[in-house]
Amino acid sequence: MRHIACLLLIAFCGAAWAQDGKVYKIVNPDGSVTYTDKPPAGKGAGVRELSPAPATSGVQVMDPGKVQEVNTRIKANLEERDKRALEEQRAREKLREAERAKEAGAEPLEGERTGTAPRKVIGKDGKPVTKGDGTPVTIQRGRLNEEYDERQRQLDEDIDKARRSARE
Secondary structure, three states: OHHHHHHHHHHHHHHHHHOOOOEEEEEOOOOOEEEEOOOOOOOOOOEEEEOOOOOOOOOOOOOHHHHHHHHHHHHHHHHHHHHHHHHHHHHHHHHHHHHHHHHHOOOOOOOOEEOOOOEEOEOOOOOEOEOOOOOEOEEOOOEEOHHHHHHHHHHHHHHHHHHHHHHO
16 A cells, blocks of 8 residues: 555656646655645745756657667667677687697697607517507607798797787
C-alpha cells in the first residue's frame, strides 16, 4: 500500500512539474510530507519550494528523419567497432603464429651448419645409440651458417611485424 502511495505521489509531482507550476514540499509537525502546487498559508520551517524540472528532462519526441539519422550513426559505430575487434583478433592470431614459427624454427635445418660431418651418438656403455628403426642417432657439430642466421632474422622480423600490427 505504501508503494502505491509513493507512486501516486511521484505521478502527481511529475504532473505538477510538467505544468511548469511551482511545487511545495510541506513537512508537517507529525513528520508526514505533503506535496502541493498551492503555496501554504504560513511559511513555516517545514515548507520548501522545489525547483521546477528542466524543460529538456524526460522523453523527447524526435521527428522520423532525426531518428533515422541517429540509427544510421549508431549502426555505423557498431560496425566500425566490430571491424576493429575482428582486426585485433586477426593480429593477435598472426602474432601467435609467428611466435610458434620462431619456436619451431629454433633447430637448424639441413644445410644450415658448416663444419664437421655427422657423428654417431655414443651411449654410456660405449655403443652407438640407435633410433627405434635401428638407425644410429647422429649429431652434426659445427657452426651455424648464414642461412640459419637469415632464417632466424626473418622469423624475428615476422614477430616484430605481428606485434606492431597487434598494437595498432
